[in-house]
Amino acid sequence: MGNAFFGCCACIDQASVGVVEKWGRFERLAFPGLHLFNPLAGQWLAGVLSTRIHSLDVRIETKTKDNVFVQLLCSIQYRIVKENADDAFYELQNPREQIQAYVFDVVRALVPRMTLDELFEQKSDVAKAVLEELEKVMGGYGYNIEHILMVDIIPDPSVRKAMNEINAAQRLQLASVYKGEAEKVLLVKKAEAEAEAKFLGGVGVARQRQAITDGLRENILNFSHKVEGTSAKEVMDLILVTQYFDTLKDLGNSSKSTTVFLPHGPGHVRDIGDQIRNGMLEASSAQLNAE
Known part of the structure; x- marks a missing residue:
């Protein structure tokens, strides 16, 4: 709703305030509502100001x-x-x-x-x-x-472009640092895993050899006690010959095996037996020294 003026009266709006003059001099403020003026006395509404924001x-x-x-x-x-x-x-x-x-x-x-x-x-x-x-x-x-x-x-547009380029370069640099750290962690973990695997593989081979040695020793002792007149060396030769032929059988039955040339004959079997026996004696001697 606007302000209404009718000569000697005026209606001031709620969001407005009027300025009343008398003979050109400020007299008073006219707040919202109906106001009467006396033109004969030089009174009139000089203006209206809005109090809105x-x-x-x-x-x-x-x-x-x-x-x-x-x-x-x-x-x-x-x-x-x-x-x-x-x-x-x-x-x-x-x-x-x-x-x-x-x-x-x-x-x-x-x-x-x-x-x-x-x-x-x-x-x-x-x-x-x-x-x-x-x-x-x-x-x-x-x-x-x-x-x-x-x-x-x-x-300025050129400044904004430069700021964006600087920000992009900093983010790329930070990403490179994080990528390098990640690759470093992967390499370290891979090396640790390989070292652990080699260690466990060594432990497994040592245990396997120890188990084979213990089994052979037990077989030799049992055979010597059950069959009279046999020596430990003869029993060992027999076991080695048996394992030798079992190995040849496994190589022949394997579909993925390639051609393998092995010296075959009684003399060669004896040489193999001597080598295995010497290895077992050395392993037993090293175990005793360690204990």
Whole structure:
């Protein structure tokens, strides 16, 4: 609903305040409602001011401490104080230009003392400084500054491109470091696994040989006790010949075996038996020395 004027009377809207003059001089404020005036006495309604919150967007171009040109978009929300509406009506002809001038002055004095990174981090401090200055100045003119928002900070396009490239390079460098650490961990774990596997393989071979030695010893002793007149050497030769022929049988039955040339004959079998016997005696001697 707007304000209505009918010569000697006026209806002031709820979100407005009127200024009443008498013979060209301020007399009083007309608050929302119906008001009567006496034109014969020089009384009339000089003007009406809105008490709603107004918004003013200011775009400021300035330079940072590290010589980067930026544009700052600042949004100022202000309103007229009802009780001081006469000051707002008579003191300022164009309040928007006045507010914009003070915003320019504060921002261009503060931002050149910051680097671009500091400006992004401390933009709330810039808004706070602008708010304090405007409240101190505009309060004397009947205006109240409600909020100041630093909406956007826009660097030069070339600067933004360079910043993105720097950020991308840093992320690639960090990714390379993480990749190298991961490869290092894999190599270390692989080496540890191979060492553990070799150790366990050695333990298994040693146990296998020990088990074979113990089995042969037990077989020789049992055979010697059961068959009278046989020596341990004869029993050992018999067992070795039996294992020799079992090995030949396994090689012949294996479908994946390749051609293997082995010396075959009684003399060669005896040589093999002597070699195995000597190895067993050496292994037993080494075990006794270790104990």
